[in-house]
Amino acid sequence: MWTLQNAKNKFSTVVDAALAGMPQEVTRRGKPAVVILSASEYHQLLSEARQSRGSFVEHLLTFPANDIERSQVKPRTVDF
Secondary structure, three states: OEEHHHHHHOHHHHHHHHHOOOOEEEEEOOEEEEEEOOHHHHHHHHHHHHHHOOOHHHHHHOOOHHHOOOOOOOOOOOOO
């Protein structure tokens, strides 16, 4: 784990470690901020996420519409 200042000072070391297959975590003000990883690992994660995720239409079709009780509110009368 790197502080932001140390990561800036040793950026090439951080990049070399990420390229060697060891993602590098960087903190800002003591809180986790970013993870630096190789481009190939990043693209692999994206590809896996896209494969495991269905389409938006599939998501809508799996919505449990019959399990929701709908209120039987009637519209009010409006005079103009």
